[in-house]
Structures are given as C-alpha cells and as structure tokens.
Amino acid sequence: QVELVESGGRLVQAGDSLRLSCTARSRTFSDAAWGWFRQAPGKEREFVSSITWGGETTLYADSVKGRFTISSDNTKNTVYLQMNTLKPEDTAVYYCASRRFNSASSNLLDYDYWGQGTQVTVSS
Numbered sequence: 001q002v003e004l005v006e007s008g009g010r011l012v013q014a015g016d017s018l019r020l021s022c023t024a025r026s027r028t029f030s031d032a033a034w035g036w037f038r039q040a041p042g043k044e045r046e047f048v049s050s051i052t053w054g055g056e057t058t059l060y061a062d063s064v065k066g067r068f069t070i071s072s073d074n075t076k077n078t079v080y081l082q083m084n085t086l087k088p089e090d091t092a093v094y095y096c097a098s099r100r101f102n103s104a105s106s107n108l109l110d111y112d113y114w115g116q117g118t119q120v121t122v123s124s
Contacts, residue, residue, distance in 0.1 A: 002113040006096045009118030016122070017084045022096030022115055024077040031102045034072060034079040035111055038092035038120075045095065049081060050104035057104045064090075086122045093117040 008020040022034070035050040049070040050059040058070055069082040079096065097111035105111070 002098065004096045004098060004113055004115035006094065006115045006118040009094060009120045011121045011123065012086055014087055014122055014124050016086050017082070018086060018120060019083070020081040020094055020096075020118060020120070022079045022081075024098060024113075032098045032100060033102050033104050034070070035097040035099070035105065035108075036070060036079075036081045037095045037097060037108055038090075039095070039117075040089075040092040043092075045108055047106040047108065048094070050106060051079065052104050053102045059104045059106055061106070083120075086120075088122045088124045091120060091122050093119050 003025040004022055006020060006022045012018055031053060033050060033052050036048040037045050038048050039045040047061050048064055049068055051070045051072055055072055067085045072079045095117045096115040098113045099111045
C-alpha cells in the first residue's frame with residue numbers, strides 16, 4: 001500500500017503564490033507518474049497537472065497553464081506544485097495522486113493512489 005501525504009495548503013490572497021508538496025511513503029517509486037487534481041465545493045474533481053517520474057513530460061490544465069508548475073524530487077519521493085498568481089477560482093481541495101505506469105495523464109481514473117487532500121483558499 002502506498003500512502004501519499006500532501007502539505008502546503010492554506011488561506012492566501014489573490015495574486016499570492018503557494019507551493020504544495022506531496023510525499024509518497026511506504027514505497028520507493030521508480031516507475032510511477034504523479035498528478036495533482038482539485039475539487040471545489042459542489043464540483044467534480046478536476047485535473048490540474050501531471051508529471052512523469054523523471055520529469056520528462058508534464059501536462060497542465062488550460063486554467064492553470066502559465067501560472068502553475070509541477071516538479072518532482074525523486075530522491076525524496078516528493079512532487080511539488082508551485083502555484084503563482086492565484087485566483088479565487090483556484091480555491092479547492094488539492095489532491096495528489098500516483099499511478100503504476102510512468103505516463104502523465106489527465107484522467108483521474110488512471111491513478112491508483114490518492115492523498116487525503118490539502119485545502120487551498122484564495123480570498124479576493
């Protein structure tokens with residue numbers, strides 16, 4: 001079993017930056033891709049970004065492209081989501097996910113493991 005632990009979410013103002021972290025425990029990854037998803041109140045969970053194990057491939061949702069950057073530190077089994085120029089519509093619970101196949105994906109059904117989520121709130 002893999003445990004994913006997110007951190008970094010908090011209340012910020014519009015225009016601020018925030019970095020989320022997700023660390024995988026209980027397993028050493030060498031062939032897994034990572035993803036970030038988010039879910040706002042009353043809405044479905046949506047794709048934010050994804051990265052392959054070595055960082056060769058990254059994907060972004062159009063809504064965050066140019067503002068968010070995904071990266072990973074394989075020595076720490078950790079993936080990051082740097083979020084800049086935050087907007088109130090970025091308010092959501094952000095979830096980290098991993099899949100047992102080293103291919104970036106925007107489809108949440110492709111992911112095998114999920115974290116508990118971290119709340120990001122952006123005030124206007």
